[in-house]
Structures are given as C-alpha cells and as structure tokens.
Amino acid sequence: MFETFIKILDKYGYKISKKEQNDILTSFPGMEGGDGSIRINIARIYDQKYSIILDKMYEKVDVADMEGLDEPMDVNGYLGLTKFYRSQVKEEPITAQDFIKAIHKNFKLHEIMSTISYIDKDHNGYVTASELDDILKLFYPELQNRILLPHIKKFSSI
Numbered sequence: 001m002f003e004t005f006i007k008i009l010d011k012y013g014y015k016i017s018k019k020e021q022n023d024i025l026t027s028f029p030g031m032e033g034g035d036g037s038i039r040i041n042i043a044r045i046y047d048q049k050y051s052i053i054l055d056k057m058y059e060k061v062d063v064a065d066m067e068g069l070d071e072p073m074d075v076n077g078y079l080g081l082t083k084f085y086r087s088q089v090k091e092e093p094i095t096a097q098d099f100i101k102a103i104h105k106n107f108k109l110h111e112i113m114s115t116i117s118y119i120d121k122d123h124n125g126y127v128t129a130s131e132l133d134d135i136l137k138l139f140y141p142e143l144q145n146r147i148l149l150p151h152i153k154k155f156s157s158i
Contacts, residue, residue, distance in 0.1 A: 002030075002038040023110065026117050041123070078119060078127075078134035094146040108139045115139075129153055 002025065009016060016024075030039035115135050116127050127135070129152045136152075137144045 001033060002040050005040065026114055029117065029123055077130035078115070078132075078138070089145065091145050091147045094143070094148065094151070096151055099143070099146075099148065099151050102140055102142055103136075106140065111139055112136070 002021075006016070006021065024040060025038065028040040028042055030041035033039055112135055115138075116132075117123075119131065120127060129149055132152050133148050136148055
C-alpha cells in the first residue's frame with residue numbers, strides 16, 4: 001500500500017513532496033485496495049533483468065535499417081485522426097541534435113509521461129511510434145512540422 005511506503009520512507013528520514021508522491025503514483029499505477037487504500041505496482045522495477053537482456057538484443061539490431069512499407073503503423077495515433085492527415089502535413093527533417101535541444105529547452109517529461117499513462121490502459125508501458133509522435137508534437141509546438149519518427153524508432157521496441 002502506498003501509505004505504508006510513505007511511512008517507511010519517513011521512518012528512514014526521507015520525506016517526499018506531494019508532487020513526488022503523485023509522480024510515483026503516475027509511474028507505478030496499481031489497483032485500489034478493497035479498503036479504499038491506494039496501491040502502487042512496483043513489478044516494473046523487478047523487470048530490469050529482462051530490460052538488460054532486451055538492451056543487449058537491441059544493440060545487435062539496427063532499427064533504422066528496418067524501415068519499409070510493410071512496417072506496422074497506428075493510423076490513428078494519439079489524436080485519433082486518420083493516416084491521411086499525416087500525408088497532408090508538410091514535414092521537414094530534423095537532426096537528432098536539434099530534436100534533443102528542443103526537448104531539453106522546454107522539458108515536459110512529466111506531462112508526456114502522464115499522457116502516456118492516460119492512453120496506456122493496460123499499463124504495460126507501450127505506446128505506438130505514431131502516438132508518441134503526436135504526443136511530442138502536442139507538447140512541443142516547434143516540432144509540429146518536423147519528421148520525428150526516425151528518431152523515435154531508435155528507442156522503440158521491435
């Protein structure tokens with residue numbers, strides 16, 4: 001239970017703010033207890049072993065070279081529009097350096113993670129590349145007419 005977790009932290013002299021508590025609840029959502037208590041799901045912490053194994057596998061795969069017409073795509077993305085709106089918007093390429101600068105300049109990771117949690121109903125931590133493209137463009141207007149998918153795919157699951 002979340003309340004117990006907060007008490008344990010307090011016992012060891014670590015106090016966390018309400019914002020930090022909210023961030024934890026957003027990052028590790030759990031089901032509500034039968035007694036009305038709030039729970040957190042820390043199972044993802046234990047999945048680190050598998051994340052390390054996957055990282056080693058991904059190092060051997062060049063995802064950028066796998067792009068093609070047969071690649072699966074979420075036609076609706078986060079905005080719920082059809083794939084045709086993507087072809088109607090003229091997008092310019094962006095370098096990885098400019099992409100990182102735009103995100104670093106106006107850091108909105110908390111808002112992005114909250115949006116991902118909202119659309120990730122089964123809490124498996126996955127959103128499609130199209131959804132993430134839409135979310136980034138929603139929070140970073142300066143990226144709206146830029147091609148982000150090649151940069152997003154470098155960090156995506158196969």
